[in-house]
Amino acid sequence: MTDGQSFLQSPIGATRGWWDDLETEERNTIVGLAVFGGLLLAATAVGILNPTYLLYLLTLAGMFTLMTLGLNVQWGYTGLVNFSVIAFWGIGAYSAAMVTAERSPLGWELHPVWGVVVAVVASALLATLIAVPTLRLRADYLAIATLGFAEIVRMVINNERAYTNGSAGIPGIPSVAEWVESPDLVSFLTIALLVAVVYLVLRRAQLSPWGRVQRTIRADEDLAQALGKNTFRFKLQSFVLGSVIMALAGVAYVHLITPLITPTGLEPIRTFYVWIGIILGGSGSNRGAVVGGLTIxxxxxxxxxxxxxxxxxxxxxxxxxxxxxxxxxxxxxxxxVILIVRYRSSGLLPPKREHIWSKTLEDRS
Amino acid sequence: MVDFDPQLVADGLVYSSIIVLGSIGLSLVYDIADFPNFAHGDLMAVGAFGALAVHGSLGFPFPVAVVTGMVIGAVVAVLTNRVVFEPMDAGPLELLIASIGVALIYRAALMQRFGTESQSYDVGGQAPIDAAQETLGIAINVRAVAIIAVTLVLVGALHAMLQYTSLGRQMRATSANPSLARVSGIRTDRVVTAMWVIGGALAAAGGVFLGLHTLIRPRMGFDILLVLFAAVILGGIGSVYGAMAGGLVIGMVHELTPAIPVVPTRYNTAIAFVIMILILLVQPSGIAGGKTSA
Structure with a gap:
């Protein structure tokens, strides 16, 4: 179908054409999400679900979506196993809390923008520190090693009271609630905007030559090397990019969702949740990562x-x-988890045409 | 220089015993099924709570409860393999993730049945033994001595079984070369089941001892899992004797941290993880150089 034809069609016809073009997985997911969204709206309308609570859940889903998008860069694009997702989230959350909170042991009380800067720098540094020695390990070793790193990060945060306030955590982080009339809505809109920006950037990266190299590394690293690519550098870039996105999720959490961060937020179970989200959504698919974040x-x-x-x-x-x-x-x-791995290891929305410029598809037909 | 403190060595032996019992099964499964079983720690908790139910609720003597706990651990391990892992045609990472699911199911069952509060075995034996206090100058109770003694017996029995019985030879053959073992007429599926039985039973024993040494909690096994991995990787994946050695070293390092200058005691678990990561980077086949004697 060319652009001219679809322009001439009636809106209903165009919609039908769009629907016919979809893959089965895409249709199932759309129907599933529509039913689920409808149920949520109905529950809110009847009064079972509090609208504020619904907004809170959606904001939380946005935060988890950032984490699944970040892991999707590492695991979905490049095939890097990272079991320290929650450690990077924690680095982001603690960076923001330590430099902005009034009751932080550092007592700097900087503007939240500095929290973002510190979070990005700290997570990028830590990601490089972890990645340089470990990225050549095979997948299962990398899983164990990164889980070990995450636990070390949690232990350090728990024990270095002079900087992190130990197990009591850091309260009183400046929250969006202090600045605006309706904090829930602003929180949700902010995180939705953040997710949208990250999504578009990652989608562009995935379709770029850079993304194609990452996919080649995931499929066959020797091939990528034979083609003259410095695979280590590409893997490092992917690992750092994904980790920084996870840290941003942490920053978003303390400023937009809960103005308190404690070491219990860094339990490894949350890393597993993000993994479940990414596998359920479909490894390698950004849309799948969004569905995964909602599902978590x-x-x-x-x-x-x-x-x-x-x-x-x-x-x-x-x-x-x-x-x-x-x-x-x-x-x-x-x-x-067991059912997904057993029966649907490609996830709900496996990346198929997502790897192809949509224009290329249109030219073909 | 590190000062020699017999008290720390005694504590280290107790903790090492628990780690050794846990890591043998983890190492066997990692080798034979080719994936790191993240449910192994929670299997230890299953054994610990199984013994608690048999001893506390049903009122059987504690030794009976320990043996029953081991049987429960073995049965749960074999059933899990049959129902979940064996039917899966998947790579190590998929199986790893599935094993996390298994771990969560174990823990959910324990939380639902026993609650989330910490519990302990009502068996006494917590007072320090006077004789040890006078002769060696260490505070050690009957529980600790029993843990070390029973672990020695179990490890000795495993050694004898591996070296002198037909099943032991078959296990070693299967571990060294599964295909060759199969064409030689060894029923490898039975050998694999035997490994799950041994791994599950030893994990359960380790769980009971961990509960005896500290407290019984649904999360007790998961909290110790990475320490087990450290022992397995240090000893070399797939090597039973490596797991024993790795467990001993990691357990000792964990308890001897107070004797190491510079490093604060509260980072004793972190040191185990650092050792594990270093071994993965430098010598992934472990200090024993891989499975030579499995």
Whole structure:
């Protein structure tokens, strides 16, 4: 279909044409998201779901989406295994907290912009520090090594009270709530804008020659080397870029979502959540990463939400109250992980045409 | 120079025993199934809570509870392999991620059944032994001595089994060259099951001892998992004797940190991780130079 033809079609016809062009996975995901979004809106309209809470969840989903987008650069584009996702998030969150918060042990109280600068520099430095020695390790070793690094970061943050305030964490981080009338909406819009910018930049990078080299490295690193590419440099760039995005998610968290950061936020389970998001969404796909980010929040919040609703039903309330929400959440996540790996390891939205300029597709048909 | 302190050595032996028991199974599975099993730490917790239920709720004597815990660990390990890992046609990383899922399911079951509070075995034996205090100048209780003794017995039994029984020879053959072992008429599927049984039972024993030495919590196993990996990687993946040696070294380093100047004691676990990362970078086959004696 050429541009001229689609311009002449009626809007309905154009929509139908667009729908027919989609792949099965894309249609399923769109229908799934539409149904899910509809349910959320219906729940909000009926009053089961508080609109402020819905905005909070969406903001949280935006933060997780930043993390899945970052991991997608490393794992999805280049095939680098990084199990220190939450450490980079923590570096970002703590950088912002330490230089801006009133009650930070440093006591600098700088403008949040400096928090962003420090977060980017610190995460890039740490990423380089981790990547230079470890990037040549094979995947499973890299997983264990990076998990070890993440735990060391958590231990340092937990123990260096003079800088991080130890296990008590840093409270009183300047929040968007202090500056505006409706903080929830502004938080959501800010994070949505951030996600959109990062998404567009990454999409452009993925389609660029740089992105093609990264994909070649993922498929066959020897081939990329045979083609004269300095694969180590490309891998390093990918690792640092992904890590900086994760750190930005951390900055966004302390300024937009919760003005308090403690070392318990750096539990390795959150790294696993981001991995689940990326595999569920489809490794290598930015759209998949967005779907994955939304899903993380859904599976984290759904158990307690469902439990609270079921408690209102007198007949089953005694049994429901026996259920430990934390246990139910872990159980559901565990089952989901195994099912994805077993039956759908390519994810919901595997990157197919995402690797091709859309113009090229149109020229072909 | 590091001062020699018998107290730290005694503490180190107790912690090493726990690490050794955990890392043997982790190493066996890593070798034979070719993936790092992230559920192994939580399998230790399953064993610890299994023993707690048999001893505390059902009222059986503690030694019976330990053995039952080991049986539970073995059964859970074999079942998990049959239901989850074996049917998967996937690479090491996919299996690694699936094993995280398994770990979460184990932990969820423990949290639902036993709650999230820390618990302990009601067996006594926590008072320091006077004789040890007088002769060696160390504070060590009956629990600690029992942990070291039983670990020595288990490790000795494993050694005897590997070296002098038919199953042990088959296990060594399968580990060295699975294809050759199969064409030689060894039923490798049975050998693999035997490895899961051994790994699961030893992990459960390690979990019970960890609970005996500290507290029983649903997260106890996961918190120790990376330390186990440090031991396995130090000893060389797939080597049972390497896992024993690696477990001993890592356990000792963990408890001897107070004797090392410069490094604060609170970073003792971090030192284990640093050793692990260094070994991965410098000599990924481990200090023993790979599985020569598995």
């Amino acid at each position: 929040v859904a599976i984290r919040q759904a158990p307690s939400f469902i439990r609270n609703q079921l408690l209102n039903v007198p007949a089953i309330a005694p049994y429901v109250s026996e259920i430990n929400v934390g246990a139910l959440r872990l159980f559901l996540v565990g089952v989901l």
